[in-house]
Amino acid sequence: xPALEAHVETPRADRYRSQLxxxxxxxxxxxxxxxxxxxxxxxxxxxxxWTIRSxxxxxxxxxxxxxxxxxEQQSTRVAHRVEQLGRRDSLAVVWAAVG
Numbered sequence: 412x413p414a415l416e417a418h419v420e421t422p423r424a425d426r427y428r429s430q431l432x433x434x435x436x437x438x439x440x441x442x443x444x445x446x447x448x449x450x451x452x453x454x455x456x457x458x459x460x461w462t463i464r465s466x467x468x469x470x471x472x473x474x475x476x477x478x479x480x481x482x483e484q485q486s487t488r489v490a491h492r493v494e495q496l497g498r499r500d501s502l503a504v505v506w507a508a509v510g
């Protein structure tokens with residue numbers, strides 16, 4: 412399955428993961444939280460699955476989809492959402508292929 416991952420450097424990764432958890436739990440734009448724990452959030456985007464984890468220095472975003480076109484489309488959507496949320500800290504999402 413095609414996958415992308417981004418390691419977004421920020422000393423406030425846990426805070427951003429918590430904000431995303433709070434925001435995405437309301438199901439905006441048809442998103443659905445699949446699972447949630449203190450360490451990880453998994454979101455069904457419809458055509459892709461987005462996993463969000465945090466370390467002390469990074470917000471780790473993992474995105475996978477069956478269709479490469481859907482993966483590309485959802486990667487743009489996810490990056491935009493995260494970058495808007497972290498605009499004050501100038502967060503930048505740079506995807507890299509996994510596997």
